[in-house]
Each structure stands twice: as structure tokens, then as C-alpha cells.
Amino acid sequence: MAARTLSVLPSTTAASQSACRKPIQSSQSFPCYLRPAILVNTLLGNKLSLRPSNLRPLLRRQRPAVATVLFSLPTAKPDRAPAEKIPKWSARAIKSFAMAELEARKLKYPNTGTEALLMGILVEGTSLAAIFLRANGITLLKVREETIKLLGKSDMYFFSPEHPPLTEPAQKALDWAVDEKLKSGDNGEITTTHLLLGIWSEEESAGHKIMATLGFDNEKAKELAKSINDDVILSYR
Template sequence: MTSHTLSTPSTTPSRIWKPTNQFFPTQNTLKTHSYTLQSPWLGSSTSRLSLHSSDNLRPFIQKHRPIKATVIFSLPTSNPERVASAEKVPKWSAKAIKSFAMSELEARKLKYPTTGTEALIMGILIEGTNFASKFLRANGITLLKVREEIVKLLGKADMYFFSPEHPPLTEDAQRALDWAVDEKLKSGDAGEVTTTHLLLGVWSQEESPGHKILAIFGFNDGKAKELKSVISEPGFVDD
């Protein structure tokens, strides 16, 4: 067996071993490579570890990309002629447009590939300040109840699936939007297409998930007629 002898460095000044920055960073190096670590429990603190590159932290940092709703100025239509003669088409109210944007956002949160009539109901409730949402809440139909019923009816999406930025409308949802516009045109009123028109459009699609969910919570033809009488009044404003 070979024996190993630990030798003590010579005390000669020229041979004294001195640490280098390669192993022991200097104080200036520590200052250069200090990192601020934030925690919701611990607040902000500065780490004085020598990290030669911020790339060392990347494997440990999870980047969360927030879901955003894109601003739109009109709702999609299945009738190209309406786009060509835009001056004859009633405009959607700002609250209806916002409700639609929230519908797309909710569909993406649930990781659904499309925006259906059930999502349109959630969008109306999330906007919250429109007449239709107030009517629904007054009848015990809330966002949490609707969302829970949607999951029961349609199930949960694959956790690894990511919805597109603008989940396309289902056929039922597109018909609901077109029904709302047509109903406004029939009235002859020069006002805007509101969220109440949109809600009634959802109810008009009897085989759609949105119609079924509304029916579960007691929404019926009587309540639909009540809403229809309200929006048919001259000067109705969606507030």
C-alpha cells in the first residue's frame, strides 16, 4: 500500500499559496453578482452568493405567462353581407363586446378548444355591470354556479391542452350572436345590440349547453319574455 504524506507548505514568502478569484470571489465580485430574491412570505432579500451568470437560475424559475384578453371592436358574424353593409348593421354595445372577450378568456381558462354558449353566459356574468348579469344574479344564477355546472356537463379538459388565443365559436354560439343581431334589426330601434340580446340569443339555442345550464337554474320562457319586454322599451340602455 502506498502511503500519502501531507506536507506543510514552506513558510518562504515566495511560496505562500494565495487564494484566487477562481475559488474565493473577492468582495467586489460578490457585489457584482448579487441577486435579489423575492418571496411572498419572506419579502425581498439579497443573496450574496457568487453566481457567475444569471443563466444558473433559469432552471429553477418558472415563467408564468398570464392569459390576456385581446380588445375587439365587433363580434363575429356568419353573414358576410353584414360586413359589406356595415352602415345597416346595429353596433354591439361596449359591455357586450367586453362580455364576449371575457367569454373567450373563460374558455381558455377551462382549456376548452372552442367558445360555446356556456362561455357566453360566463362572460356576461363576469362583466357584471350589464342588465343581463344583474337579472341573472337576481334569479340566483351566479358565475360560480354556472362554472361548476359547465364542468359537470362538459367535463374537464386535458391538463396538457392549451386553448388558442381566440377559441373559435361553436355553431350554437355563432347562431346566438346572429340571433341577437337579427332580433335588434326586427325591432327597428337604432340602439345597440346589448348583452341582454346576447343572453336571449343563448336561450334561443335549445340544444346548446348554455340553454341547458340556464334551464337547470330555473331560467325559462317566462323569464325570457320578461327580458324581451324590457329591451323592447324605447330608449333602453344596457346599464
């Protein structure tokens, strides 16, 4: 396999042959996503400085995206309050959102809807909202089945974007969660409980209809709403 790989490279000069014979153990101390570039450059005889100062720009590129994801989710109302007063989303809520996008892609849907947000909460699985849903018989498998019944299957040749954009009801569910937290005046984070109740607030959405079909109702919503602060405490464990 190694010989076949080297055969497609340009003819090696004395310098490159010497480089090929040199061990490349130094690359092992760097992140795995940098090692292929180090290996290729070494095989081609290119000089590649492994000093941390030269690698810093590559590592720095990862930080802005991480910082953005850690603190907020997409919003249609950026001016609802000063930025410093907008509450942060909990880690479980952020993970649920990421899992929602993944579920939308698995089903090959072009958008992330309230049904995907609901599945994302269940995939994350450790939040109070997810535990409450399962205790009431609402599981990931049932939600997925009801989603396909309601929305159908996507074209098998269609490929969802890496981050399927939110549908209007899904965006409203996120904004409802933020606004509800702001109204409460409580400190702490916006949790998956806020997110789930935001889905329920969109009565015409697929997520609401699926929850209703599986037995969720206004009484259960009120019961869950009493435990919003407990979910905040749970998110720090």
C-alpha cells in the same frame, strides 16, 4: 441581479461602456411596452432614435385591432345588411364576449361555446342581463359548476388558443342577436340582453341547458325581453 444580466452580453467596447453609463431617463416618457427595447439597445451601444416619427409605426400597429373589436363581434352572415346599417355592439356586450373567451381558456376548452358566453355575461357583471340572472339565482359559480358537470374537464396538458373559435351554437347565438336587433328597427346598440336571449334561443346548446337547469325558462325570457331598451340606456351610463 443586474450584474448577472450584463454578464451574458457581448464584451463591451468603449462606446458601449459609455452608453451604459448614460442615464436612460428619456425612455420613461414612452409607453411601458417600448421601454425594454430602448433599454436593451442603450446597453448594447446601439443608436436608437427616440423621435416620435420613428415610433409612430410601432404605435400604429395597435389601432386596427382595437377598431375591429370596438364595433363588431364575429358573424357568419356578413351580407345580412349593408355595413352602415349593421348596429354596433354595446361596450358591455363586447367585454362580455372577451370575458367568455377568457373563461373558455380557463377551463382549457378548445372552443368558445354558449356556456362560455353565459359566463362572460356574468363576469362582466354590470349589464341588465347579468343583474337579471343574479336576481334569479344564476351566478357565475353555479354556471361554472354546471358547465363542468355537462361538458367535463379538459385535459390538464391542453392549452386553449388565445381566441378559442366559436362553436356553431355560439355563432348562431351572436347572429340571432344581430338579426333580432335588425328586425326591431330600433336605433341603438346590440346589448348583452340580446346576447343572452340569443343563447336561450339555441335550445340544444350547453348554455341553454345550463340556464334551464338553474331555473331560467321562457317566462323569464319574455320578462327580460321587455327590458331590452332599458339595457341600451344602461349601456351609456
